Amino acid sequence: MTMGRLSEKTVLVTGGSRGIGKSISLRLAREGALVAVHYGHDPVAAKETVAEIEAAGGQAFAFRAELGVPGDAAALWAAFDTALAARGAGPGLDILVNNAGITLPKMISDVTEEDYDRVFAVNVKAPFFVIQQGLERLRDGGRIINISSGVTRIAFPHIAAYAMTKGALDTLTLTLAHQLGPRGITVNAVAPGIVETEINPTLQDPQTRTRLAALSAFNRIGQPADIADIVAFVASDDARWVTGQHLDATGGSFLGV
Template sequence: MSVLSGRGALVTGGSRGIGRAVVERLTGDGAEVVFCYEHSEEAARQVAKETGAHAVRADLGDEDDLERLFAEAEARLPGLDILVNNAALSLQKPLTDITGDDYERVFAVNTRAVFLATQWAGRVMRDDGRIITISSLNTQVPAPGLMLYCGSKGAVEQFAKVASRELGGRGITVNVVSSGATDTDMLRGANPPEALEVTASFTALQRLGRPGDVAAVVAFLAGPDGRWVTGHNVHATGGLFV
């Protein structure tokens, strides 16, 4: 029997990058998975076809879409046992150029949606469940132009610490996985190849991370062997800046 057989999982942002790798890993471990996407419809269909997961189109900045996503997950899954808050926006702008709309959009997706999803999970999740939020090493190693991204991710790290205390009595663990430089479309779209080579050289393992590397950490926390780990921020960075 697979380690996650009979377990139900919701993964936000599951069509590409780390989210896709998480969907692939959780379904491979036996979980029934619902995941959402916003723009990458073709990729989402491919993930659904390959894994058997169910794809739902949703704008996580829209509370009506969030409610629809939650309702679909409750209808499709045997129960909610695992929530992976993965979806996020990364906006790179100098402080003086950031607009009010920029702020509202980034925090709506990266922070408010994580809060609402975690709150929903706290209400409907079965005992001994798992809540895992993907954050970033950038909250520890901030970079110019990433004020909104770092701020929004720092907030959800605190959400997890408090939620772990509130939900622990039901055996629900709540953790954060902070990824380092992971080889995704988002990373390559924001950095020239030479910068990525330098970054890889700064890791202890001398390479960029792969989405599957981060998904493996998520799978550990989501599985039975992660039952005694809660309230933690696990750095999946290959030793970057350590």
């Protein structure tokens, strides 16, 4: 059963088959949206996500496009258009969630030029051109939601290059919010902190888990659903007067010394 706030809406979630992206896909489908689950390299996870949505009474389809390579945005939109038409749905999009990204756990002294180019290609260049080439598809009154990170507020030297990519995404968010306001399109960034996904294998160590949980005001590790619920709010009409914002979703991490 769906809640209905996003009924008749079409949503695209990049990297929507695993981790935070999967939780976002499931959550927006519960709101009644038709969810396009983008994936880059794991068709099994994408198929499972779509099956889970459909089993709960929602609507979804998966499509593949590799990000971080030349022509990635054009390939993504071509695949999206084809998959959408195959479902018999009308063209266009209401909500774009730029979630796909990669991390780079290296100190600045260890980052190579290849490392740097790769993380910026996936985390910055790809969403930039996905948005650029998607604006003609995005309906007036739509939503762009960029998944940023708490590392733009909190210093983590061991992921410096990654943090830079999320800072760039925050700046893009602010700029686009100003540009797209006349069309009624809101643009916001949601910034998770430490979240329990496969990207954080260190959470399997009990001591590390306890130490990282203590960084939050709630003394626990974030869950993908914590982030998805915030995205659902920003995607809805309830957030129509919120744009150009960086929504801190770190569970109050590092609020005090």
